[in-house]
Amino acid sequence: MATFRESPVNRFLLSVLSRWRGEVAAIQDVRRLRDVLRFASVFVITILLPALFLAYFALASIRSEELALDADLRARAAGIEGQVQQELDSVFRRFEERTAQRLGEGGSPLDRLGELSPFLRVAFRLDPSGELAAPFAPPDPQQVLPDNAAFQRPWRRGITAEREDDWATAAEAFALASVNTQNPTLLAEASFAAARNRARLDPRNSVQILSDVYSDYASVRDRMGFRVGDLVVLTQGQLRMASDPEIGAVTLEALVTDILNRRWTLGQPGEPTVARAALRTLPDTTDPDWLARTRDRLNERTAQLRWAETVAGELELLSSQQPGGQGQWNYFSGPNSRALWATVRTQTGEQYLFAFALDDVVSHLRETAGRASAVDAELEARLVPAGQPVVGEPLVQRPLGEQIAFLTLTVSHADPTSLAAQKANRRRARIAIVLLSVFLVFVGVLASARLVGREVESARMKADFAANVSHELRSPITQIRLKAESLQLDLCYDDADRQAHYDAIVHESERLSRLVDNVLDFAAIERGAKRYSFRQDDMAAVVLIQVEATRSTLEQKGMEIELTLPDDLPPVWIDREALGQVLTNLLSNAAKYGSDGGWVGVKVEGTPSGVEISVSDRGIGISAEELPHVFDDFFRSKDPAVRRKKGTGIGLAIVRYIVEAHGGTISVESEAGEGTTFTLSFPLEPPEGAGGVTQHAANPVR
Numbered sequence: 001m002a003t004f005r006e007s008p009v010n011r012f013l014l015s016v017l018s019r020w021r022g023e024v025a026a027i028q029d030v031r032r033l034r035d036v037l038r039f040a041s042v043f044v045i046t047i048l049l050p051a052l053f054l055a056y057f058a059l060a061s062i063r064s065e066e067l068a069l070d071a072d073l074r075a076r077a078a079g080i081e082g083q084v085q086q087e088l089d090s091v092f093r094r095f096e097e098r099t100a101q102r103l104g105e106g107g108s109p110l111d112r113l114g115e116l117s118p119f120l121r122v123a124f125r126l127d128p129s130g131e132l133a134a135p136f137a138p139p140d141p142q143q144v145l146p147d148n149a150a151f152q153r154p155w156r157r158g159i160t161a162e163r164e165d166d167w168a169t170a171a172e173a174f175a176l177a178s179v180n181t182q183n184p185t186l187l188a189e190a191s192f193a194a195a196r197n198r199a200r201l202d203p204r205n206s207v208q209i210l211s212d213v214y215s216d217y218a219s220v221r222d223r224m225g226f227r228v229g230d231l232v233v234l235t236q237g238q239l240r241m242a243s244d245p246e247i248g249a250v251t252l253e254a255l256v257t258d259i260l261n262r263r264w265t266l267g268q269p270g271e272p273t274v275a276r277a278a279l280r281t282l283p284d285t286t287d288p289d290w291l292a293r294t295r296d297r298l299n300e301r302t303a304q305l306r307w308a309e310t311v312a313g314e315l316e317l318l319s320s321q322q323p324g325g326q327g328q329w330n331y332f333s334g335p336n337s338r339a340l341w342a343t344v345r346t347q348t349g350e351q352y353l354f355a356f357a358l359d360d361v362v363s364h365l366r367e368t369a370g371r372a373s374a375v376d377a378e379l380e381a382r383l384v385p386a387g388q389p390v391v392g393e394p395l396v397q398r399p400l401g402e403q404i405a406f407l408t409l410t411v412s413h414a415d416p417t418s419l420a421a422q423k424a425n426r427r428r429a430r431i432a433i434v435l436l437s438v439f440l441v442f443v444g445v446l447a448s449a450r451l452v453g454r455e456v457e458s459a460r461m462k463a464d465f466a467a468n469v470s471h472e473l474r475s476p477i478t479q480i481r482l483k484a485e486s487l488q489l490d491l492c493y494d495d496a497d498r499q500a501h502y503d504a505i506v507h508e509s510e511r512l513s514r515l516v517d518n519v520l521d522f523a524a525i526e527r528g529a530k531r532y533s534f535r536q537d538d539m540a541a542v543v544l545i546q547v548e549a550t551r552s553t554l555e556q557k558g559m560e561i562e563l564t565l566p567d568d569l570p571p572v573w574i575d576r577e578a579l580g581q582v583l584t585n586l587l588s589n590a591a592k593y594g595s596d597g598g599w600v601g602v603k604v605e606g607t608p609s610g611v612e613i614s615v616s617d618r619g620i621g622i623s624a625e626e627l628p629h630v631f632d633d634f635f636r637s638k639d640p641a642v643r644r645k646k647g648t649g650i651g652l653a654i655v656r657y658i659v660e661a662h663g664g665t666i667s668v669e670s671e672a673g674e675g676t677t678f679t680l681s682f683p684l685e686p687p688e689g690a691g692g693v694t695q696h697a698a699n700p701v702r
């Protein structure tokens with residue numbers, strides 16, 4: 001006790017509690033409180049905190065897993081972006097390297113463009129002053145042709161006559177037209193038309209006739225954009241094919257070669273048309289390799305011319321806009337332009353302008369993006385114009401390289417809503433698992449706490465039992481000793497007093513032996529060693545003996561006992577001694593707890609299935625809450641009215657055990673303050689193994 005009071009916490013709790021609980025109860029309360037606190041702290045330290053930590057880490061790991069998944073997605077998106085950027089880079093890096101190499105080798109980067117880049121459509125060279133130097137000449141200035149009826153009339157006549165193969169009339173009409181004009185274009189055109197028809201009339205002098213026109217007007221272009229010189233040579237070649245095919249072929253081949261080596265003029269379609277006509281006229285004997293090569297060159301230049309004409313309008317803008325350092329590449333694309341321009345300046349101050357087919361480059365990059373993202377079903381790459389609002393939240397959103405800065409590459413999740421749903425589902429499932437685990441831990445803890453509580457309660461009941469038995473033993477022993485000593489010392493007043501002492505000694509020894517019987521029986525039941533000897537017997541006789549044996553005790557307490565016993569009870573299988581113990585226990589309880597009512601009723605009656613005995617009193621009764629536990633081992637009510645009475649808590653457990661060993665049942669009806677009735681039913685048929693000694697120990701009372 002000294003150590004108990006040494007603790008300041010105990011002292012404080014005692015001082016608070018003892019005020020309204022009293023000193024002794026307060027000490028018990030504090031002890032119990034400390035036990036509870038100890039249990040609670042062990043629970044918190046060993047279970048609650050670890051469970052909370054685990055839950056916290058599990059939730060944190062869910063978060064980090066989500067972040068890792070996100071990072072993975074972003075890394076994959078960045079991979080796709082990298083592939084597209086790399087492809088873009090390599091397209092232009094390859095082009096720059098090859099161009100630089102060709103320039104370094106002294107070659108021209110204006111032809112065989114396909115070798116420089118498959119996306120290149122045309123290239124230009126500007127001289128240091130910014131003038132277009134190659135491969136085409138700038139468009140000729142627009143010339144206004146005079147409305148000259150004196151020229152037009154013979155000219156139209158010439159056309160009609162030539163169409164009808166009336167070469168003489170045609171030659172004459174064209175010659176008249178030629179003298180009726182001062183305009184160099186019309187003059188050249190009419191002179192050539194007249195010479196052409198004259199040459200047809202006079203094939204032998206055709207060379208001379210045409211050569212004269214050539215020497216006068218070779219470099220003049222007609223109204224259709226054909227150089228008169230080219231038309232003359234073409235006509236010469238065609239005419240020669242009839243008389244001297246070899247020379248005709250040489251003439252035409254030379255014409256094509258000349259046209260191909262010449263600088264064409266933007267806006268003038270004459271050169272390719274003439275060259276094509278010349279090629280068509282060449283005989284089958286022409287070297288096919290030369291023919292194929294020449295056709296390719298012609299096609300390439302024609303395509304370049306077409307491209308050059310569509311983008312020519314941007315040339316001026318470019319030459320003024322791109323100051324670029326020497327050898328330094330600049331890229332540019334104007335709004336609505338078909339071309340992506342690359343420009344570079346050489347050591348000599350010339351500038352090269354390369355026009356890439358913008359659509360083709362973009363669709364190539366789109367294809368690359370599509371291919372890269374096709375590998376990853378979750379991701380989708382898109383090229384969108386820079387500045388255009390992007391739907392959703394792309395994982396990557398970056399402008400393409402400097403070459404195509406006006407396009408933005410975005411890589412997004414292919415199905416963002418399903419991604420969000422997946423994320424949410426995954427998170428919900430994980431959280432549910434964590435919460436379920438925590439819940440199970442708590443359920444487990446509560447279950448163990450209940451088990452522990454039950455064990456503690458059972459230990460407490462056993463301890464109470466030991467204390468109660470000692471207490472119960474002491475009282476009859478003291479009484480016996482006192483009475484015996486009085487007799488020994490002859491302290492009695494008279495014979496009656498002496499007789500009373502003897503009676504008391506007998507009474508107390510009976511009580512003592514009942515108590516010892518109960519304890520020993522209970523121990524035997526617990527061990528499974530209790531044996532009964534059943535025989536068919538008269539129940540009424542046993543009940544009568546027990547009631548009569550108790551009557552005087554009850555009457556001494558001022559209680560009345562009422563026995564209802566029918567005459568025609570059937571015999572039932574009983575162990576007399578055990579049944580006697582059952583009735584003793586029930587009647588002594590009725591005497592103990594039913595004294596307030598002053599009445600005990602014992603009723604025996606036959607039922608169709610056997611015999612029923614009920615023992616009733618009008619005493620303190622049992623609360624509904626405690627009623628289910630009255631047959632439990634060591635159970636004693638918490639009611640102070642019960643606690644004041646002596647008892648061990650094993651009487652009813654033994655009763656139930658004995659009744660069940662007889663194959664019977666026991667039930668109790670009670671109401672607090674009203675009284676209690678125990679009803680025992682015994683069957684007519686013998687219990688298991690009856691007819692001899694039965695060991696009934698399969699189910700010790702629990």
Ligand code: ADP
Pocket residue numbers: 585589590593594617619620621622630635636637642646647648649650651652653675676
């Ligand atoms: P005890 O030795 O305490 O009487 P028992 O096993 O005989 O032990 O009874 C168990 C408990 O059942 C008692 O402590 C009491 O609370 C309750 N009880 C038994 N019989 C009666 C009764 N006739 N009236 C009221 N309560 C009873």
